[in-house]
Amino acid sequence: MNLIAVLLPPLIAAALTGIPSKKSWWAPGVSVLSCLVVLLLAGRMAWRIALGSSLTAALGAGWSNWVAIDGLSALILLLIALVASTAAVYSVGYMAHGQLTQGKLRLYHVNYNLFIFSMLAIPLLAEPTLVWIVVELTTLCSALLVSFENTREALEAAWKYVVLSLMGAGFALFGFLVLFAAMHATGSGPYTWSALLAAAPTMPPLLTQTAFLVILIGLGTKVGLVPMHTWLPDAHSQAPSPVCALLSGIETTSILYVILRLFPVMQRVPGAHAQIWALVLGLISVGTAAFLLLQVTDYKRLLAFSTVEHMGIILTAVGLGASAHYGAVQQIVSHSVTKSFCFFAAGATLLGVGTRQISAVRGLIRRAPIAGAALLLGGLAITGAPPLAVFLSEFAILRAGLVQSQYLVSGLLALFIVIAFFGVMVHVNRMVFGTAQANQAQEDPPHEVEAPRFRLPFSCTLALIVAAVPVIVLGLYIPAPLQELLKQAAAALGR
Amino acid sequence: MSATTRQLVENLNALATGLFLLTAFGIVGTRQARGCLQLFIAQSLLLAASAGLLGLQFHSQHLYGVMLVNLITKPVIVPWLLRRTAPVEIYTRREIDQVLNIPTALSIALALAIGAYFLGVPLTQALPPEYHGPNVPIGIAGLFLGALTLTVRREALPLLLGLLAMENGAFLAGISIARDLTMLVELAIATDGLIIVFIVGVLVRAVEQHVGTTAVGALASLKEAAPHAEREVTP
Numbered sequence: 001m002n003l004i005a006v007l008l009p010p011l012i013a014a015a016l017t018g019i020p021s022k023k024s025w026w027a028p029g030v031s032v033l034s035c036l037v038v039l040l041l042a043g044r045m046a047w048r049i050a051l052g053s054s055l056t057a058a059l060g061a062g063w064s065n066w067v068a069i070d071g072l073s074a075l076i077l078l079l080i081a082l083v084a085s086t087a088a089v090y091s092v093g094y095m096a097h098g099q100l101t102q103g104k105l106r107l108y109h110v111n112y113n114l115f116i117f118s119m120l121a122i123p124l125l126a127e128p129t130l131v132w133i134v135v136e137l138t139t140l141c142s143a144l145l146v147s148f149e150n151t152r153e154a155l156e157a158a159w160k161y162v163v164l165s166l167m168g169a170g171f172a173l174f175g176f177l178v179l180f181a182a183m184h185a186t187g188s189g190p191y192t193w194s195a196l197l198a199a200a201p202t203m204p205p206l207l208t209q210t211a212f213l214v215i216l217i218g219l220g221t222k223v224g225l226v227p228m229h230t231w232l233p234d235a236h237s238q239a240p241s242p243v244c245a246l247l248s249g250i251e252t253t254s255i256l257y258v259i260l261r262l263f264p265v266m267q268r269v270p271g272a273h274a275q276i277w278a279l280v281l282g283l284i285s286v287g288t289a290a291f292l293l294l295q296v297t298d299y300k301r302l303l304a305f306s307t308v309e310h311m312g313i314i315l316t317a318v319g320l321g322a323s324a325h326y327g328a329v330q331q332i333v334s335h336s337v338t339k340s341f342c343f344f345a346a347g348a349t350l351l352g353v354g355t356r357q358i359s360a361v362r363g364l365i366r367r368a369p370i371a372g373a374a375l376l377l378g379g380l381a382i383t384g385a386p387p388l389a390v391f392l393s394e395f396a397i398l399r400a401g402l403v404q405s406q407y408l409v410s411g412l413l414a415l416f417i418v419i420a421f422f423g424v425m426v427h428v429n430r431m432v433f434g435t436a437q438a439n440q441a442q443e444d445p446p447h448e449v450e451a452p453r454f455r456l457p458f459s460c461t462l463a464l465i466v467a468a469v470p471v472i473v474l475g476l477y478i479p480a481p482l483q484e485l486l487k488q489a490a491a492a493l494g495r
Numbered sequence: 496m497s498a499t500t501r502q503l504v505e506n507l508n509a510l511a512t513g514l515f516l517l518t519a520f521g522i523v524g525t526r527q528a529r530g531c532l533q534l535f536i537a538q539s540l541l542l543a544a545s546a547g548l549l550g551l552q553f554h555s556q557h558l559y560g561v562m563l564v565n566l567i568t569k570p571v572i573v574p575w576l577l578r579r580t581a582p583v584e585i586y587t588r589r590e591i592d593q594v595l596n597i598p599t600a601l602s603i604a605l606a607l608a609i610g611a612y613f614l615g616v617p618l619t620q621a622l623p624p625e626y627h628g629p630n631v632p633i634g635i636a637g638l639f640l641g642a643l644t645l646t647v648r649r650e651a652l653p654l655l656l657g658l659l660a661m662e663n664g665a666f667l668a669g670i671s672i673a674r675d676l677t678m679l680v681e682l683a684i685a686t687d688g689l690i691i692v693f694i695v696g697v698l699v700r701a702v703e704q705h706v707g708t709t710a711v712g713a714l715a716s717l718k719e720a721a722p723h724a725e726r727e728v729t730p
Binding site for chain 1 (some may be wrong): 614617618621622623626634635638641642645654658661662664665668669672673675676677679680683684687690691694695697698701702705706711714715716717
């Protein structure tokens with residue numbers, strides 16, 4: 001089986017959804033089908049890698065310079081496929097709710113599939129400059145999804161997203177070219193992740209470190225690391241909710257994956273301090289996001305800031321060293337499944353109440369029970385309440401930090417996580433259980449009592465239920481093949 | 496190649512990169528949107544010239560390829576694509592309310608260029624002598640000045656050109672230190688530049704239609720802790 005096969009369904013789907021059709025189920029149906037095929041293929045690859053077979057070795061010599069897959073990339077691939085599938089199912093009902101014209105709906109699905117294609121290519125490609133190109137493509141394919149609603153805010157968010165991401169990418173391109181020069185100076189063969197790893201001990205340290213820093217800053221912009229995060233809450237809150245789930249749940253992690261690929265390389269370069277950079281940038285991101293969470297007024301922005309926090313946690317975990325690597329990859333998994341679920345819940349809330357303002361939503365559990373329950377579960381899950389998935393991974397990271405006697409880092413991390421927990425839960429609690437404030441109650445007291453119960457579209461409910469399964473199950477039990485995959489992925493982060 | 500010819504080619508490359516730096520300054524400081532576009536085209540031609548001269552110096556087919564790709568995409572296809580996607584207004588704009596006034600912006604640009612020199616020279620020193628030359632420091636300066644353009648300008652076209660100028664800067668450094676990169680990558684990067692122009696053009700058109708301005712950099716209603724009701728009144 002060729003690895004490239006997994007890239008074909010989204011490309012075909014992008015072409016098919018572009019065909020004008022009078023049937024309203026055509027474009028959403030094709031997207032869902034394509035994502036399910038991708039999930040099947042990615043699941044099969046991940047399964048085989050977990051069982052210990054090397055898929056890269058089975059490739060022809062010509063291919064292995066361009067594509068490769070190991071535990072870490074298989075894990076990212078699987079997560080992308082999983083979130084893309086649930087988001088595609090969720091899109092069916094969510095976009096139908098918006099009374100869009102057929103043309104507009106086609107535009108959404110073409111861009112959706114192209115966006116999925118560009119993300120799937122990130123873990124599969126082995127040539128760093130090609131990876132850079134698909135990272136650019138993720139920005140470009142999702143830009144029109146962010147601006148989809150064409151409101152002033154959405155356009156502003158899309159514009160900031162494009163300009164800042166591409167600005168970061170410009171720096172990252174320079175970094176990747178310098179990295180190539182450093183590798184080429186040692187006389188090693190074609191430019192791939194594995195060749196970089198092999199050449200690392202003899203690469204000129206100055207060039208390698210410069211390249212690493214430039215790439216960390218450049219791609220860190222797109223991951224949303226503080227202080228380059230300013231575009232993220234805008235873009236991740238203005239896009240339609242299924243797109244937010246993709247942006248926050250897996251786009252950030254798959255770009256972070258590219259940065260993580262450089263850590264084992266840097267560990268072999270004498271005198272490089274990549275881990276310190278990871279700790280510093282990671283802790284600054286977690287800390288800043290935790291405090292910003294307290295003052296948000298828009299619940300989708302709340303979730304977006306939580307993404308900044310989680311990216312910081314993952315980077316900090318990578319900086320803590322080998323014993324925290326398992327926790328780091330576990331956090332990648334739990335972040336992706338939980339954050340996408342959260343955005344589905346936020347989307348359901350938005351459909352139910354029609355506003356993104358936290359202060360305007362009270363007593364959600366009575367008005368839209370499914371959305372309310374989902375938002376509550378999402379809020380608890382994303383902040384690391386036991387016994388859900390994020391709790392397990394954050395606990396693993398903190399424990400690894402304590403085992404390594406990194407008391408200051410672990411202490412700060414724990415403190416920020418607790419602050420973020422309160423920051424999110426204060427808002428979510430009011431939205432779900434709160435009663436309308438006095439002044440609002442006087443203006444229209446019957447409103448809250450008599451407002452009809454909101455019925456969520458079936459596909460949205462289905463996507464919420466399916467997305468909730470890993471959020472709950474992975475907190476209690478990690479299946480053996482997944483555990484094996486996580487171990488391999490963690491091993492790929494070290495030397 | 497005789498020593499004199501080699502010297503001549505090296506000098507011509509130094510001239511091309513020097514002029515490249517000048518155009519980067521120009522993109523930061525030119526008020527007329529159309530002027531910015533002309534400077535960007537000049538910059539791309541100089542990049543192509545530098546690629547061709549380095550190709551001559553090191554007998555690299557690959558660099559000739561880079562030269563060709565640059566000659567075709569940036570001076571020809573980019574303006575054509577912009578005409579097809581973006582509204583005409585972006586050309587006619589004259590920017591008067593930049594974030595920083597022009598002398599300040601140019602002073603910062605000068606400081607950045609000097610910084611780029613001190614950053615770039617040690618980098619090339621770490622490589623064999625054939626990689627020494629003005630390309631890396633000037634490429635870094637191009638990268639910085641492109642980023643500066645993005646921060647000080649508000650009009651759509653100069654912002655887009657700032658993005659592309661950053662890529663030009665990275666490339667100018669790249670053709671000197673990474674000249675054995677495969678052609679596939681170069682082609683992909685060139686295509687990517689065109690997709691940037693297309694998407695940004697579409698986005699600018701949408702902003703122009705729905706918000707009624709092409710000064711996209713001036714959009715600033717998304718902020719923390721500002722209720723929606725208050726946001727609406729800000730123009």
